[in-house]
Amino acid sequence: MKPNLFLRALFVAGGLLWVAAAPAARGAAAAELLEKGIYTEETKGDLNAATLIYKEIVDDPNAPRALAAQAQLRLGVCELKLGNKPKAISALERLTQEFPDKDQLLALVDNQMPALLDEMVKQIEQNYIQEVDRSELLETAIHAVIGKLDGQGGLLRSNDVEFLGTNALVEMNHSLEQQIAGIGAILKVDEATQEVIATPMRGSPSLKAGIKDGDRIVKIDGADVLPKNLAGTVKLLRGAPGSVVKMTVKRAGVDELLDFEVTRDTIRLPSVKGDHYRADDTWEFMLDDTRKIGYVRVTQIGKQTPNELEAALKELETQGMKGLILDLRGNPGGLLSQAIAIADLFVENGTIVTVKSRSEEKVYSAKPENTYSRFPMVLLVNRQTASAAEVIAGCLQDHQRAVVVGERTFGQAIVRSLLPLKSGGALKLPIAAYYRPSGKNVNRYPGATDADEWGIKPDAGDDVTLTDEEFKLLGLARLARESSDPKDAPNAVFHDRQLERALEFLR
Numbered sequence: 433m434k435p436n437l438f439l440r441a442l443f444v445a446g447g448l449l450w451v452a453a454a455p456a457a458r459g460a461a462a463a464e465l466l467e468k469g470i471y472t473e474e475t476k477g478d479l480n481a482a483t484l485i486y487k488e489i490v491d492d493p494n495a496p497r498a499l500a501a502q503a504q505l506r507l508g509v510c511e512l513k514l515g516n517k518p519k520a521i522s523a524l525e526r527l528t529q530e531f532p533d534k535d536q537l538l539a540l541v542d543n544q545m546p547a548l549l550d551e552m553v554k555q556i557e558q559n560y561i562q563e564v565d566r567s568e569l570l571e572t573a574i575h576a577v578i579g580k581l582d583g584q585g586g587l588l589r590s591n592d593v594e595f596l597g598t599n600a601l602v603e604m605n606h607s608l609e610q611q612i613a614g615i616g617a618i619l620k621v622d623e624a625t626q627e628v629i630a631t632p633m634r635g636s637p638s639l640k641a642g643i644k645d646g647d648r649i650v651k652i653d654g655a656d657v658l659p660k661n662l663a664g665t666v667k668l669l670r671g672a673p674g675s676v677v678k679m680t681v682k683r684a685g686v687d688e689l690l691d692f693e694v695t696r697d698t699i700r701l702p703s704v705k706g707d708h709y710r711a712d713d714t715w716e717f718m719l720d721d722t723r724k725i726g727y728v729r730v731t732q733i734g735k736q737t738p739n740e741l742e743a744a745l746k747e748l749e750t751q752g753m754k755g756l757i758l759d760l761r762g763n764p765g766g767l768l769s770q771a772i773a774i775a776d777l778f779v780e781n782g783t784i785v786t787v788k789s790r791s792e793e794k795v796y797s798a799k800p801e802n803t804y805s806r807f808p809m810v811l812l813v814n815r816q817t818a819s820a821a822e823v824i825a826g827c828l829q830d831h832q833r834a835v836v837v838g839e840r841t842f843g844q845a846i847v848r849s850l851l852p853l854k855s856g857g858a859l860k861l862p863i864a865a866y867y868r869p870s871g872k873n874v875n876r877y878p879g880a881t882d883a884d885e886w887g888i889k890p891d892a893g894d895d896v897t898l899t900d901e902e903f904k905l906l907g908l909a910r911l912a913r914e915s916s917d918p919k920d921a922p923n924a925v926f927h928d929r930q931l932e933r934a935l936e937f938l939r
Contacts, residue, residue: 462495466503483510515599559863561790594860601858610734614670616699619662626659634713641694645915650689651680671696704740705729708913717744724752725938729759733766733820738773745804755938759812765819768847772796775827777804784827787847789864809834810934818842825888826868835937837894838930843876843887896930
């Protein structure tokens with residue numbers, strides 16, 4: 433870790449206390465204004481108004497520099513709570529040259545740290561999986577808040593500790609709950625034009641209203657959509673089921689703008705997908721009907737994933753499945769409890785995973801009921817298979833329930849708990865680490881090398897690593913298969929060597 437780098441980014445306020453004080457009248461006025469800002473931020477909860485007050489102090493050349501520094505610090509934290517991460521980092525980095533002395537800084541930090549950061553520190557002290565030196569703790573926690581954790585040493589790496597603002601928290605909950613209220617379209621920003629492009633989901637309100645893949649959103653309810661404003665566009669399109677949103681889009685090959693009215697609905701976000709869509713918009717899970725090889729792709733581990741997966745397995749069994757390919761490539765993880773439930777579908781007994789926290793160790797074991805063990809399996813993984821998905825991969829490999837094909841997984845074997853903060857948002861904090869049934873470590877700690885034990889490696893002889901170009905084409909090919917209209921889908925000719933290796937084994 434490079435403590436001075438991120439200490440300069442946040443704790444500079446303490447150092448500025450050494451600067452000679454301005455006349456008493458100026459100091460009193462600025463101090464009164466600072467108290468007003470703190471009251472507006474913490475008691476009234478009006479973050480936008482608080483940022484204006486803090487800016488007034490910061491921009492006043494006559495304000496005592498100690499108070500200006502504290503206002504600058506609070507301004508950065510306010511922007512962070514509002515979800516304006518670039519503005520937060522910019523505000524905090526204005527302090528970076530003022531206080532390079534770490535020891536003197538740490539001696540003052542407790543009196544200068546805003547309530548949000550103080551609460552975060554207490555949460556880490558009480559719940560983190562190991563005892564942490566207080567100076568290292570302060571460095572790591574605040575470094576994570578401003579997105580500057582360098583991951584050069586110690587136990588933590590970038591994003592292991594994470595602050596989630598209100599908007600990010602809502603989005604994460606939507607993902608895990610696997611449903612949202614909106615128009616049912618995937619949005620992205622076009623790299624060339626910076627316009628927001630819509631891709632309607634199958635059976636969605638947007639598709640039924642006439643929105644097509646590649647439509648560029650120009651207006652929402654009469655208001656112009658700003659370039660690159662993905663978050664703002666998503667917010668405008670979300671709403672209560674049954675409400676109507678008016679969209680104006682620009683369509684390729686059509687000169688005039690097109691207007692649509694879309695009735696919002698509750699949109700399910702399925703996490704279990706097959707090889708391709710059938711004519712009735714349901715997934716086809718039988719990849720090779722001649723040899724009866726099934727294919728199921730799990731995109732994330734949400735609350736509904738085990739039920740979705742079991743429904744797919746039952747369907748495949750009725751079709752006489754003799755082998756299964758379970759594709760976890762690109763799966764970022766999700767809920768540990770649901771990953772355990774998925775592993776339990778395939779393993780009759782024994783350990784699924786061991787979770788070790790700072791104070792206890794808990795072993796999760798398989799149950800023999802409702803186990804699908806009558807067919808061989810191949811598990812596909814890659815460099816983006818992470819977290820809860822690695823629980824499944826490690827369990828099935830250690831129990832020799834599945835052959836693992838593909839690439840070494842990401843190596844993120846920490847259990848992170850969401851700790852709500854009274855000042856808004858939540859702290860995503862590692863409270864435990866998990867280990868494979870064999871006892872092997874999965875987490876890739878900072879400084880780990882390729883020779884160290886981490887992640888899930890493919891079985892001997894089944895390491896099939898894609899080039900960067902192949903990796904990109906894999907994503908495009910998936911978009912093409914999931915497109916609501918094949919004519920508008922991206923054209924991606926891709927030979928999936930990892931999938932072909934899995935088929936070779938089962939055949």
